[in-house]
Amino acid sequence: MTLVIGFLAAVGTLATSTVLFYLSRAVFVYFLRPTSLTCYLSNDTAHPSWALITGSTDGIGLGFAKELCSLGFNVLLHGRNMGKLQHVKSELLTAFPTRSVAIAVADASDFNQASLYTLVQQVSNLPDGGRLRILVNNVGGANHLIEKGLFCPLQDMSLDEVDKLINVNVRFPTRLTAALLPVLTCDLNTPSLVVNMGSMAGVSNLPYMVIYSATKAFNLAFSEALGKEMKAQRHAVESLGFVIGSVDTPGAPKDSQGNILVMEPREMAKACLDRCGCGQWILEGIWSHWVLSIFLKVVPEFIMVGKVKDLYLKQKKGK
Secondary structure, eight states, X not given: OHHHHHHHHHHHHHHHHHHHHHHHHHHIIIIIOOOOGGGGSOOOTTSOEEEEESSOSSHHHHHXXXXXXXXXXXXXXXXXXXXXXXXXXXXXXXXXTTSOXXXXXXXXXXXXXXXXXXXXXXXXXXXGGOEEEEEEEOOOOSGGGGTSOSOOOGGGSOHHHHHHHHIIIIIHHHHHHHHHHHHHTSTTTOSEEEEEEOOTHHHHTOTTOHHHHHHHHHHHHHHHHHHHHHHHTTOOEEEEEEEOOOBOOSSSOGGGGTTSSOBOHHHHHHHHHHTTTSSOSXXXXXXXXXXXXXXXXXXXXXXXXXXXXXXXXXHHHHO
C-alpha cells in the first residue's frame, strides 16, 4: 500500500510540475518576453530589410504587410490579382510614405514553375540593394477557394478542386521556401525569418474541412522540421509555425466561424510577429488561442464534431 501511495504521489507531482511548466512558459511567451523581431531589421541603409508576404491583398497577409511596414520593413507583396496588389501598394505607401513597396504576381493554385522562378528572381534583385530578411508563407485558404463556403464534404469536391486546395496551401509555400533558402541562408541576408501559417484545423482535424485540415497539418510539420534543419546546419534562420485560430477574413467571416475568439487580421499578424525569438517551433499566435487549443484537446469529440456539423448545416441552409 505504501508503495502504491508513493507511486501515485510521484505521478501527481509530475503532472502538477508539467502543468506549471507549460503555464509558466505561456505566461513568459505571451506576456513577459519582448519580441526579437528587430534583429531582422538592418541598420545598413545601403541594404534595407525586406519582407515577402504571400497572399497579401487581404486578410492576415494584408495585416502582416501593414504591421511590417509600421515596424520599418519594406515589403514585397505577392498575389494573383494585379489590380488588388496595386490598390494595396497605394494604400501602404499612403500610410507609410518612407517605406518601399513592390509587387509580385503569381497564381499559387497553378503548378507553374515559370511564375515561381520569376518571383524568386525578383526577390534576388530587390530595389535599392534591398535584402530579404523575412518570408511570410501566408497564402492559403479553406473551401472558399473553390467557392464552396467554409465547410464542404470531401465527396462534394472534384479532383481539380482538391488539387487547387493542395496547391495553394502546400505546394506553393513549400516550393517557394525551398527556392528561396539559398537567399535566406546567405550570410548577407542573415539572420532571417520564415513564418508559416498553420491552423487549429491542422491540429484538431475537422470534418467538412478535410483537405484544409490535412494541408495545415503539413504546414506545421514542415515548419518545425525546417527549423530543426536550419539549426542542425547552423544557419541563422528562424522558422516559426503558427496554429491560427479564428480570424475575421473575407474567406472566413466571423459569423461563419461561430464567433468564438475571432481576431482581426492585423491584430493576429502583430501577435505572431511578437512571438519572434521565443525558442519554440510551433505555437499559437496569441494567448487566447492557446487557451482555446487546450480546450479543444480536452473537449469530447462528439461535441466538436457536432458544432462543426451545425455550422456546415447553417451554411448550407443559407445558400
